[in-house]
Amino acid sequence: MSQETMSRRDALKFGVLGAGAAMLTASQAMAAAPMEKDVKFDEEYDVIVIGSGFAGLAAAAKAAERGLKVLILEKMGRVGGNSVINGGAFAVPMNPDQAAFGIKDSKELFINDALKAGLGINHVEMLETIFARALETFDFTVKCGAKYQTGKKPTWFGGHSVNRTIVTENMSGSAIIQPMAAFVEKLPGCKLLTRAKFDDFVMSNDGTSVLGVTARINYRFDKKLISDDMENTSGEKKVFRAKKGVILASGGFSMDKIYRKMQDPRIAYDQDATNHDGATAGALLKAFQIGALPIHIDWIQQGPWASPDERGFGVAPLLTQQGLFVHGVAVDVRNGKRFMNEMADRKTRADAEYVILREAPKAFPVAIGTYNTFEEQIYAAVEKGLQSGVMKKFDTLDALAANYKIPADALKETIKVYNETALAGKEDQFKKQTLKDLKAAPIDMKGPFYAIRLMPKPHHTMGGLKIDTKARVISGNTGKPIPGLFAAGEVTGGTHGASRLGSYAISDCLVFGMIAGETI
Amino acid sequence: MSQETMSRRDALKFGVLGAGAAMLTASQAMAAAPMEKDVKFDEEYDVIVIGSGFAGLAAAAKAAERGLKVLILEKMGRVGGNSVINGGAFAVPMNPDQAAFGIKDSKELFINDALKAGLGINHVEMLETIFARALETFDFTVKCGAKYQTGKKPTWFGGHSVNRTIVTENMSGSAIIQPMAAFVEKLPGCKLLTRAKFDDFVMSNDGTSVLGVTARINYRFDKKLISDDMENTSGEKKVFRAKKGVILASGGFSMDKIYRKMQDPRIAYDQDATNHDGATAGALLKAFQIGALPIHIDWIQQGPWASPDERGFGVAPLLTQQGLFVHGVAVDVRNGKRFMNEMADRKTRADAEYVILREAPKAFPVAIGTYNTFEEQIYAAVEKGLQSGVMKKFDTLDALAANYKIPADALKETIKVYNETALAGKEDQFKKQTLKDLKAAPIDMKGPFYAIRLMPKPHHTMGGLKIDTKARVISGNTGKPIPGLFAAGEVTGGTHGASRLGSYAISDCLVFGMIAGETI
Structure with a gap:
């Protein structure tokens, strides 16, 4: 995240496509969804599945087990999405x-x-x-x-x-995706194409039903583009008929530089996420255009335990959640003070980090602890973090403070008060339960001290389109399912409300993927 | 709000159209937006404005002042929406x-x-x-x-x-709408039709640009329908060309029984709002279908100061906000205890009320105070509230408790502690500032006691479609404005983020309405 993308200037411009917009080319994506009379189908299947993650593979497996001819379109070069x-x-x-x-x-x-x-x-x-x-x-x-x-x-x-x-x-x-992909590909009548980009739905001539999709094969996703969905023209166009329907399992949009920023302007254009590069909103937005209903679209769960000093999910989440956050502190580098309950919920902590980053885009907060703050089962990760450089080790607090330009005296005072509060079994100003319960000094003043810079990373987009319990996509025009359209997984909204619990995602994706494959 | 609509059963069904869906008829609304080649224009204007509230009238006034021929379509029987x-x-x-x-x-x-x-x-x-x-x-x-x-x-x-x-x-x-409507209607080339319902956009043959609208005149909005947008087939169809474009100023969806509940399932189907009956999502959803981007769509501001015992905004907001909430208490009728800081922000208080109503749909919390809790300037409203019956007066706490089935002893204890806390200038468990600052007993134990039942009412939908600072609607396909489509007011999203401040709505609607009229 460069200063430019999260500067005051950027903060003021968020939500506008601004300079980026001028670069976007008008492409075939601009037109309304084609109708049957506008296209010639190149190939015909019973079911077309968009995406090859948990939801897509479960849907394909269940449909193919029923004897249906299934085509899975995966835009990336590898199977499995996030x-x-x-x-x-x-x-x-x-x-x-x-x-x-x-x-x-x-x-x-x-x-x-x-x-x-x-x-x-x-x-x-x-x-x-x-x-x-x-x-x-x-x-x-x-x-x-x-x-x-x-x-x-x-x-x-x-x-x-x-x-x-x-x-x-x-x-x-x-360990789920790889065997399932192999299982699916072995089923007769099931075909999985990578580098195959969904472009749009093909509608019945009255505009009410989904009959197939337009897509491009030999597509090359280009992560350097501001919007791959809008700008990338690679690949050769194909039109696929889906006799029983299309199952949208295209995932969330945590890496959609434009759309995620419209929902949460605090996210810089080039801010990293825990997601793979292909997690964009293109397919979801196309579904809205044929009547799917947007639900809870702005709830983007962001990981407050992530670091700007490594790509993707990385090792920082483990080191903070089972270490530095539990008994250590997170401080604002500008004043050496704590600014949050390091064990609060994800949103509360991400919000607290953004308050700092909005004021000073480069002032990434720093999580600090000593070796005893790490839980035993992550000792291997401690070494990994130090080797990759996402975590640093310092013999003294002075050296640590100097490295991050934290006022050293203020930092020492923060840690002193923190330790004393814990020793006394008192509640601190942020009501951190793990501190109050400890009744011992959590940070070993002898050192050495471990530190990780923090930056929220988009992790899961709770919002999406509305499906019913049969994985049928509901239309805003009729209040009933859109004939021929099904969806499952992160592209849908509603299930998790404002914030998804850890480990509920796989359940959601697999269950509704399976249901889509059964229902269609 | 009947028990049935907010029962446990209802809570489990929220988000599904359920029984309602079976009643919805497939209508012309089901088809995709028509193209130029599919229609014959009945009339031709430069500008068509959808809606006659602040945004619509400001847009029409500015456009007509520029010499443009303007048609305003208002679906209701009267001008001015909310x-x-x-x-x-x-x-x-x-x-x-x-x-x-x-x-x-x-x-x-x-x-x-x-x-x-x-x-x-x-x-x-x-x-x-x-x-x-x-x-x-x-x-x-x-x-x-x-x-x-x-x-x-x-x-x-x-x-x-x-x-x-x-x-x-x-x-x-x-005092703004009526003179502006008169002003607009006097301008040459400006026409305002009531009972004229926007149905859909007419698109260019390549699907990229808005050329006009289909609508129905002599329309009769029917508030008894679950979804007027989906079910009402009244009126005669007309097709209007808009040579310069369409300005969508159709407002929010606080009264859309289906769509608001999808965003916030805590809202019962038949729950009242502060809005007029016509505040539905139909036009917004049509804009999504031609590529407008949904932004912040689930943030529905709900008034925690409203009462189930009167329709619409009513007088309760005044009586609570400048009276019972300031120095009185709000209690859970089931246990006689306070459950929130009566002066917290709207969302915090509405959430607290919903916690109770989710558990016990008829257990509307009750705000309680004595005459001295009312601010002087609302003494007239006190009489009005008593006359309409939304507020009740009791000589004793026992009588009050009996009326609302509150455990009397628990209620007395709550008020005793509340008074003592205030007298001592201490902070209560909810950190209510107006209590701590009072340093006197806020509730006069001699009575009489005033009480109002509470229920959150949807008030403003922060979400909507994305416009730029020129009031041009941004397309999700191109990242650029959709040619021929402008929008202003509550139908747009982004400006107010998660929660709109009081009195910012008129500014938003009028400024962007004016800009739309200038830009088009």
Whole structure:
């Protein structure tokens, strides 16, 4: 994030396409959705799936198992979208490992956890559907070859009332995506194209129903463009008929430089996200144009535990969440003072970081702790963080302060008060529970001191289009499903309300992907 | 709000159209936007304005003053939408009355006030534009005949750093709307049709530009329908060409029973709002379908000061905000306890009320105080509230408790503690500043006691479509303006971010309406 993109000037210009707009070329994307009479179909399938993440693969697998001829279009050069780089944590309420370890879960707990995080605006019937079908979906992925760490106590995630999360064997979504992609490709009548970009829907001549899509094969996504969706003209045009319908599983838009900034102007154009480069809004916006309803579109979950000093999700989240944030401090480099409860919810912390970055775009706050602040299970990550340079180690607070240009005396005073508060078992000004409960000095004044610079990174876009519990896309013109259009996963909105809980994403994507494949 | 519509069952069904959907008829609204080749124009104008509130009339006035032939389409039977029932408070930064009373306003204060309320996601360039042109717009309305209370100290509104609001003579938007409507209708070439419903845009044959609209004249809005936009087939179809373009000034959707509930499922289908019945999302959704970008669509400002015991805005907001909330208490009828800072921001209080109503749909919280809690200037409203029955008066707390089925002992204890806290100048658990500052017992235990039942009412929809500072609607396909489409007022999103400040609405609507009329 350069000074220019998050300067006062930038802050004043947000929301305008500004200089960028002049660069955008009028392309075929400009026209309204074509109708049947306007096109000649090159190929014909029963089902066309847009996207090859959790939702897309689950949809394709279920549809192909029913004997349908399925085409999956993936615009990137590799399969799996964000799912393949995701952490592989899958909330599976009522799973056998819960039973084995005496953990009592329930529909009410599962839903109320989500409602609490989602500020009460979640669409509850979607959560009910996920609850009802998560275990069956989990079993289906196992059948497809996904590997999990089972036979042990399920993992606890922030905001969950009980341990209900099962983690993949390699702690990555790839342990689900790779076997599922192989499973899908082996099914007769199922075809997966990478570098195949969805451009638009093909509508019936009366404009009411989705009959297929226009797309481009041999597409090369170009991350250097301001908007790949608007500017990229690569590839050769194809028109595909979808006799039973199209399933949109195109994901979220955390990397859409223009659209995410319109929703949250605090995000700089070139600000990194935890997502892969292809996470843009193009397909979602096309769905709005044929009547899909925008829901909760501005809720972008941003990771306050991320760092500007590495790309993507990186290792900083682990080092802060299971280390520096728990017992260490996060300080404003301009005055050496704490500015948030380092253990507050994601939004509260990201908002606090943005208050600083809006005033001083380069003044990334710094998380600080000592070795004892790290939890034992992440000791390997500590080494990794130091090696990659995202975390730095200093023998003294003076050296640390000098490196980040923090007023040294103020920093020492902050840490002194912090330690004293903890020792006394008192509540600090931010009501940090992990501090009050410690009843010991959390930061070892002998050092050495560890530090990571912080920057919020867009992580999940809660908003999207409205589907019903059968994964049918609802039309704003009729209040009923748009014939021939289905959707699942992060492209949909409503399920998570204002904020998604960790590990609910895989459940959402897989369950509704599966349902779309069954319904279509 | 019946028990049925906000029962647990309802809460579980929110977001689905459910039973309602079966009632909706497929109508002409179902088809995609027609193209030039599909229609025959009945009449031809330079400019077509959709809506006759502040934004629509300002746009029409400016366009017609330029010699353009203008048609205003208003779907309701009367002119003025919500504007004519609005409170007539107009934020005019840098106005002469500020200067006369030594009030120092600035661009920075005006913008930062909005950013603070808007949680930092406001589009600042829109606020800059409003700041730059508010005074000129104010003067323009005066020229049109609007009447204001000038020559006195401007009014202070919550969240404003300084007094900058000018109120109309009759404390209603009608003092602006009525003269402006008369002004507009007198201009040569300007025509205003009521009961004229916008149905869709007419697009160029390549689908890129707006050339006109389809509409129905002699339309009868039917508030008994679940969705007037989807179900009402009244009126006779007309096709109007707009040679220079269409200005969408169709307002917000606080009364759209389906779409508002999708964004905030806590709102019951039949829950009242402060808005007029015609405040629905139909025209906005049509704009999304031709490429307009949805922005901040789920932020619905709800008035925590409203009552289920009267229709619309009513008198309760005055009685609570300048009375019962300031020094009285709001209690949960189930336990007699306070549940919020009665002076917190609107969203915090509405959220607190919804926590109760989600658990117990009929358990409307009750605001309670004594005569001394009312500010002197609203003594007339006190009588009005008692007469209409929205406020009730009781000689004793026992009688009050019995009426609302509040546990009497718990209620007395709540008020006792509340009074004692205030007497001691201490901070209460909700950090209510007006209590701490009082240093006297706020509630007179001799009575009589006044009480109002509370229910949040949708008031303003912050979200809408994205326009630039020239009021041109931005396309999601090109990042550039959609040729021939302009918009202003509550149908647009971004300006107010997450929450609009009181009295910023008139400024927004009039300034961008005027700009649309100039730009087109």
